[in-house]
Amino acid sequence: MLLKKGNTGSAVKRLQTALAKQGLYIYLVDGDFGQKTEDALKAYQQKFNVKPDGILGDYIAGKLGLVLSVPAGAPANTKPVIVLTAGHSLVDPGACNGKFTEAGIVREVRNGVTAILNSRGYKVINDGTGNDNQALSKAAALVKQGKIAIEFHLNAATSKAATGVEALAQSKDKAICQKLCSALSSVLDIPVRGGNGGWKDEGSGQHSKLAYVSAGGIILELFFISNDAELQKYFDRKDQVFTAIADVLSENLT
Numbered sequence: 001m002l003l004k005k006g007n008t009g010s011a012v013k014r015l016q017t018a019l020a021k022q023g024l025y026i027y028l029v030d031g032d033f034g035q036k037t038e039d040a041l042k043a044y045q046q047k048f049n050v051k052p053d054g055i056l057g058d059y060i061a062g063k064l065g066l067v068l069s070v071p072a073g074a075p076a077n078t079k080p081v082i083v084l085t086a087g088h089s090l091v092d093p094g095a096c097n098g099k100f101t102e103a104g105i106v107r108e109v110r111n112g113v114t115a116i117l118n119s120r121g122y123k124v125i126n127d128g129t130g131n132d133n134q135a136l137s138k139a140a141a142l143v144k145q146g147k148i149a150i151e152f153h154l155n156a157a158t159s160k161a162a163t164g165v166e167a168l169a170q171s172k173d174k175a176i177c178q179k180l181c182s183a184l185s186s187v188l189d190i191p192v193r194g195g196n197g198g199w200k201d202e203g204s205g206q207h208s209k210l211a212y213v214s215a216g217g218i219i220l221e222l223f224f225i226s227n228d229a230e231l232q233k234y235f236d237r238k239d240q241v242f243t244a245i246a247d248v249l250s251e252n253l254t
């Protein structure tokens, strides 16, 4: 879902009411998305480290308690359980670029996608909430509790030019890996790596991560943290990244 300046109607009224509750919108709730509504939304986006573009996406809508678009599908109680975990741990930051760590970013992705899926009625199991991030052995033990399990990672290379998205999984998850890679490729405007639509099988390296894949989970390497431009695109399009992943999951799991 998207709401932006120029939109009108009941959805805008709900947005204005929610922003008013946050003390950010002190004007008439008139259902007319104008400059004052945009300014209030921008202030709210900044609180969550989302680029303040004044456009309401699913992540911020979830934070505001607004569920403006619930995709048609199975009733909530029959929706599949999803496991989403963050790579690395509190004592292992993974790859770094300046002050940014892989572990910090993938925790944020885990939390953002989880918030959107929760708002759509999915039960999501995580390896910790907020800033918590349990060790790989604990994350791998969660895999079997979900219909699907994804652990988020970022790629890194010595060459700053290395680029793209890929996913490591057993062949049973090849199709969903390709859909996730394709969605991230279009949101971040980065290539899908390799000749298999971004999917790589279990035996193709990344030895330290195989425990998760052997247990039946997917390792999703979202982008290269070592590539400055790619990292910046992530910061600019965070909300769309979270939404793209949540959309692939809600559209493809039954």
Ligand SMILES: [Zn+2]
Pocket: 087, 088, 094, 095, 102, 153, 154
């Ligand atoms: Zn990693």
